[in-house]
Amino acid sequence: MIDPDMCPGPIRSQFASDEEMRELVRMFVDEMPARIAALRDAWDASHSKQIESLAHQLKGAAAGYGFAIVGDAAAELESALRSSEHDLSSVRAQFDALVDLCSRAAC
């Protein structure tokens, strides 16, 4: 499993120095607080399908914006949810890891 502490501090996009991509990456990063809030809301409501869907979206998109590690964490959460038949208590670690990585994403 991905251990967020392996790389403490802000996580920079792989495309941070790409002049063309900068604006796009900034928008993706700016949306992170809203994504985290949506993840937390779904968690508090025990809405596991919603968490799976959010994780699935991040899995597909994050690498494209240069945040491969966020995408990997999202993939782990998604697959843990599926293999545990959506037992939220058993995916706590994966959930926290994803939220932590999301909160550290920076341009």
Place this chain on the structure above:
Amino acid sequence: MHTQDTPPVLLLIDDSPSIHRLLAFKLKNEGIEFLSAFSGPEGVELAAANKPSLILLDLAMPDVDGFTSLLQLKNDSRTINIPVIVVSGTSSPEDKVRAFELGAMDFVTKPFDVHELRARISSALRIHRLMSMLEKRAQIDGLTGLWNRAHFNDRLAAELSCSRRNGSTMSLVVCDLDHFKRVNDTFGHPAGDAVLQGFAATLNAELRSYDIACRYGGEEFAIILPDAAAPQAHMICERIRAAIEARRWPNYPDIRATASFGVTDKGIDGSDAPAAWVEAADKCLYEAKQTGRNRVVAFSGPTERPRLAKAG
């Protein structure tokens, strides 16, 4: 032939706005127009209405999954021929097999490498372009580049029902080169071919961009003129008639060609059937031939006798 080169349109069906933004950005220099749908049903509807050149379809979407949408796209005659690249977060062989069985052209796993996706998109667009070209070729007359008779039959029925639905007028013209056999016999078949090509070029030059000119067979041509009543169609034909009479063929300076025209904006006995329209136009063409050729005769309805038009 009147076709316009428009940029290919790509429809992306994916519930994640981040993917839409990323792809639109990555493809912005490819000369591709971008259409967005955020759910399966929305995508299926947009595809039927806009006929994009290519669809990128996400498999895992809430509510309606990609397989369901793929099935709908492939069961609708309006969308069945649009290539679909399935984009999926999982790469299970079962999903791939199912996607291909349902009619997908390609399968890409997310997160995708943008360069690879771009290459796959351009390959799918190339195939789509070739397919539409072949489809069109089958409806084009090889000698003149005009639509052929098969296309004419399809289009006449379609345009008639369209004009009935919209309450708009339209005209049908049947025309024929005068004494064409004589050209062939005197100057040879290559000269005859040149005259047919010259006539087609004259039609393209004089017709409006949305008129449909077809080679009906031999030296006979048919033209569908949407949104034109018989007087306007008559005027256009008169222009064509004068232009072909004035036309010269550099390789065959002695050739003079003329044509006769039958024009109608209704079917015989007021019928809406395509055959009744062709019959009405044919009747006028026959009259034009009988009364001296090199002229335009318009049909004036079921109650009156076809009247002779003033041809120059």
